[in-house]
Amino acid sequence: MEKTWAHQASRRIEKPASDVMAFMADLKLLGQWSLGCFDTKEVAEGVVVGTSLFDGGQTHVSVEVLPEQGLVRYWVGSVETRSPRISAWVQAIDEQSCVLVMMATRSNDMSEERWQRLQRCHETELDMIQSQLHSGWRR
Numbered sequence: 001m002e003k004t005w006a007h008q009a010s011r012r013i014e015k016p017a018s019d020v021m022a023f024m025a026d027l028k029l030l031g032q033w034s035l036g037c038f039d040t041k042e043v044a045e046g047v048v049v050g051t052s053l054f055d056g057g058q059t060h061v062s063v064e065v066l067p068e069q070g071l072v073r074y075w076v077g078s079v080e081t082r083s084p085r086i087s088a089w090v091q092a093i094d095e096q097s098c099v100l101v102m103m104a105t106r107s108n109d110m111s112e113e114r115w116q117r118l119q120r121c122h123e124t125e126l127d128m129i130q131s132q133l134h135s136g137w138r139r
Contacts, residue, residue: 003106007119010101011126015133017070017092020100023133024072024088025065032139033128035121037061043079054117083107102126 013020023029027048031040037050037059047062062082064073070090075082089101102122106115132138 003112004115005106006103007106007115007122008101008103009119009122009126010099011130012093012097013100013130013133014097016096017090017098020090020098020133021065021067021070021072023129024090024100025063027061027063029132029138030061030074033125033132035125036118037076047079047082049079100126100129 027040027042027046030048031038031050034040034050036052036054037048038053040048040050040061043049043060047060049058049060051058059076060079060082062075064075064084065071066073070092072088072090073084074086074088076085077083085105085107087103089103091099091101093099102125104118104122106118110118
């Protein structure tokens, strides 16, 4: 069977696209919904480290925000070397709602088991993001 190299999932969010963009670009908030990068702490300007809720591993993340495209690109890896593996795309439906699409690309060395888990996590993370945005909950 051929490997898949990208996965996307989406949710409708009943908030303005600008609010969702700001939420997704906030690295402190990343630490309250990302199962692989929980409880983020800033370690350098624009770089956070978070803890995997699966194995306690540490992941470093920075963001690139492209507001004209409605895109937040997450650069993931170590403090020295990160690559753009996760993206969030926000598309307005109207003034008070939008669609949030999360897209992941698979690294060359990622096992099938890890890739499948990442896909399931993104589905759950989107549910968490949607709920947190709708309720206004913040840690």
